[in-house]
Amino acid sequence: MKNTRNLILIVEDDEKLRQTLEDFLTANHFAVLTAVDGEQALTLYYANNHLIDLILLDGMLPGMDGFEVLKTIRQYSDVPIIMLTARESEEDQLTGLTNGADNYITKPFRLRVLKAHMDVLLKRNNRAAAGEIEAGKLRLEQASQRAFADEVPLNLTPKEFALLLYFVQNRDLVLTREVILDAVWGFDYQGDIRTVDTLVKQLRKKLPDSCPYIQSIYGVGYRFEVTDHE
Structure with a gap:
């Protein structure tokens, strides 16, 4: 049975930021999965996609980058995805959004602002999930x-x-x-x-x-x- 807490997949290779996000989300009553690269992210996604409610996806990852992970997941799912990346050019933002990202947030960012964006997407997705x-x-x-x-x-x-x-x-x-x-x-x-x-x-x-x-x-x-x- 689906856990009543929203499950968030964090894909981030920076250990300090990954741990900060995990601690913050856990403190705000989210369940969390973490991945350090694109391959691990897809493995976790395939095994848990019916449980995952939202993905926080770093754009710059070792090996398969976040944009490739985004395109792969979008072949199978409309799960909300927020890109978190230091790549702030207009071209990069358009690449993310046109390939299916629901939001594009550049680093550094405030955790409370990130949560506000997450809450909007989760509310929208939870309504769709009841369909x-x-x-x-x-x-x-x-x-x-x-x-x-x-x-x-x-x-x-x-x-x-x-x-x-x-x-x-x-x-x-x-x-x-x-x-x-x-x-x-x-x-x-x-x-x-x-x-x-x-x-x-x-x-x-x-x-x-x-x-x-x-x-x-x-x-x-x-x-x-x-x-x-x-």
């Missing part, structure tokens, strides 16, 4: 945890709904069993990884033949894929 999500012939109501196929209700357990929602939110991505287990059951779950296969089997039985969207990827895991014409 619906569609994929092919499926429609999911996140607030009520109800799912429909061709507008016919599906009798799903809470865990089956959580798995289906995770698949829909990560459509076209190859998801390993380990990633699915962590995302749907939680990091502290001690059960066998074959639990994923069992739940997928149960879910497939409840989906009609018109929704063959859950594809098995041999030796890896699963991919949720809807054909273009649907």
Whole structure:
């Protein structure tokens, strides 16, 4: 179940600033994940994207920079993203905003001002999260945890709904069993990884033949894929 505290992913390679942000947000009752570079940020995002409410993303990162991370995430999600960067030129700001950043804040900045921007985005996103999500012939109501196929209700357990929602939110991505287990059951779950296969089997039985969207990827895991014409 989603934690009532908003979960923030901080992507910042400067240790002092990263710790300052983490301490400030924790003191203001946020839950926090931290990453030091682009690759780690994407790993955390893929494993927790259905939980993450907002991302604070440094533009200048070692390896894959923040702008590349931004473009990658925007292929799959509208999660609010605030760019935090020392790159203050108009060209850089336009690059960030045109690639999907919700806000662009240059360093140095005041923590209270940052929080004010976050609060606005979280309020907007929380309203959207109470809505619906569609994929092919499926429609999911996140607030009520109800799912429909061709507008016919599906009798799903809470865990089956959580798995289906995770698949829909990560459509076209190859998801390993380990990633699915962590995302749907939680990091502290001690059960066998074959639990994923069992739940997928149960879910497939409840989906009609018109929704063959859950594809098995041999030796890896699963991919949720809807054909273009649907």
